[in-house]
Amino acid sequence: MASPKRLQGLTAATITPMTPDGEINLSVIGQYVDYLVKEQGVKNVFVNGTTGEGLALSTQERKQLAEEWVTKGKNKLDHVIIHVGALNLPEAKELAKHAAVIGASGIAAIAPFFFKPTNKDTLVAFLREVASEAPGIPFYYYHIPSLTGVKIRVEELLDGIKEKIPTFQGVKFSDTDLLDFAQCVKNNKEQFVLLYGVDEHLLSALAMGASGAVGSTYNYLGKKNNLMLEAFAKQDLVLAQQHQFCTGEFLSFVFKLGFGVAQTKAIMSFTSRIPMGPPRLPLLSASVDFIEKAKAKMDSLMV
């Protein structure tokens, strides 16, 4: 699904549906695509990332999910980006090659985070090997220092990267360092897409010039966030703020209850009515108490 269009707007970081006994559940992905497109107005997906529990899946499972998303997304989604990052280079390369073969629109990778790259050059060397397995499709770096512990500044990373990685297309920036983000925009807006990944701060990142956003909440708050993007594009800052405050009120509420991938799965299950199932260990399912409270809050806000 090589897409000529530059990635923009919202991208949902997909959840990996699982059966009650913890197997991946490919059977609901067709429905999931339709839900995102029709109910949330979201036409791009980022598969097997944090929200998708990508690092908790086997290579075989990651390939099956990638294939299912590409197949079911055909003629419906604009971009299917496959996250191929892994702790070891051979696996990341294998996944990159696989994504290209099945027709994904792009690949992304986090920094390896057990043995960590300690400087820009080693990180670029790692990413370059991964990207070169998929020379015909765009490559995105997935910056999420809170989870990887790799804090190399993206501004520094991007300097000269196109010469090293010819398919380099942009960054999914999941950090709150808006100075680093702004410098990335300032230096690279023409050639790269800069996608922001902390959903509750998206309006601030738009002000800094973000090209779009990738996140977990666009699965179930896509519609509301699309309204915010429209208001921002029309320079109606007051309306854009109202939308950000509304989604922020929901997130602030669930953060206080305890929020992560397991809770995202539960919220998406009651919002979409597509069963997402439990997360995989070491994550534990959201509690019934969480689900009841989160649902009541959502119902009160999304009227």
Ligand SMILES: CC(=O)N[C@H](C=O)[C@@H](O)[C@H](O)[C@H](O)CO
């Ligand atoms: C750590 C994490 O999972 N970050 C996600 C993407 O990067 C976000 O989409 C968050 O889930 C979201 O901003 C809520 O905090």
Ligand SMILES: CC(=O)C(=O)O
């Ligand atoms: C949020 C995001 O992009 C991820 O789950 O990977």
